[in-house]
Amino acid sequence: MALSASAVALPGVLVSTSAISDTPPTAKVISYRASSYKEDSLASEALLAGSPERYDIEIHQLRYSSPIGEKYSISLDSSYESMSGASPWYTVKSANGNTKVAMSGASIYEKRRDVTASVQRYYDRGNVGASFTISDENDYRSNSASVDGSFTLANDSTTLSLGIAHSDDDINPTDAALFNRIPSANKSTTSAFFSVTQILNQFSIIQTGVSSTRAGGYLTDPYKLSDHRPEERNQFTWTTSWRRYFREQRSAFHANYRFYDDDFGVRSHTIDFALHKSFSRSITLVPNVRYYQQQAADFFTPATDFARTMEFNSSDYRLSKYDALSAGLKFNVQLGDYTLVLSGERYRTSGSSNPAMIDFTRLSAGIDYTF
């Protein structure tokens, strides 16, 4: 028996979902999820102008996966998002030294659709796959493609995986003339990864991998005032995932760590844990906790640098130094061929010098049908 394919992410790559399989899935599965994502409102004392209401997003996801003969499998993923709310426009230092945020005045209404088609070919000692993704918004379109493969060594316990992906994106900001935004721009992203998956013993498996990504083109946020970023970004990740099954407790423990570094100056650590606890043959509860910590980009400024004293500058809160802690709970109930899924997550941030930093709540409900 061989191990699975890649599990280190790249843009456009959808990876194999089983820890151990070099055979196609044995059943067809249709999955649907409806989710609500809501950001907390901006604190009134931090609001300079505009609306304090942040993004409220509804997401619908549909997935179909199926074996095709004995050597192939396919999957189709699509999602549809509709979002409304205001977003940060610029920041200023007030007289008392606090940073205040000017938000976009009117509510923004946007929609996004994406579709991913994937095919996988299985061999005795590995598999190869390819996928293509289209993501479409009224002001942004992305086309991406990827290929990946894996090979299991003769010891039948070690699998090597690698892949490459490329994305071409077109940016066409709305109201470009009115707000002096760039009328259109492009960016492209190319990634490569390599990972090793290893069976440690009868109950444990580990996977570790590295990825390198180069983004080039227009990397500035066209909707923020006086935002100027380099036109190249090189990113690196090192990821390790560990799975341990506890037979007596009927529980699977998941631990994941990611180190991230890029030449914007951002460096981050992400660690998350989950416990898949089965209470019967049909009920599973999955609590999880995630901690994220990042350093600020070299050109981050808490207050927008209108005078442009530096060649590159951005007051985007996402480029600031901060910590984020989130906790979630998932509940699965299997009823014959159907599995009902309910989940929720609360995400809170701290330590940022930009008060626009977000906290959010996500709730999801869905169903899987296996046939």
Next chain:
Amino acid sequence: MHRNLRISLLLSALAVMTACQFVPAYQRGDLARPEMAFDADPLGSKLNQHIYFSKEASTGGNGVAAGGCGCN
């Protein structure tokens, strides 16, 4: 990130692999359980990674991918 650090990280990770023991196929039942998968919930993972990609400065390395979007 320094090249030497990258190499040392990879080598230290590979060193972990030497601590493994051979497990015959008939003893791999627990490893093959769905809840032991590196990505046990493709749609849930895809949504979560899309949200983190939109709201954090880091991306990649999480088992599923986000295509490009105007969210970041």
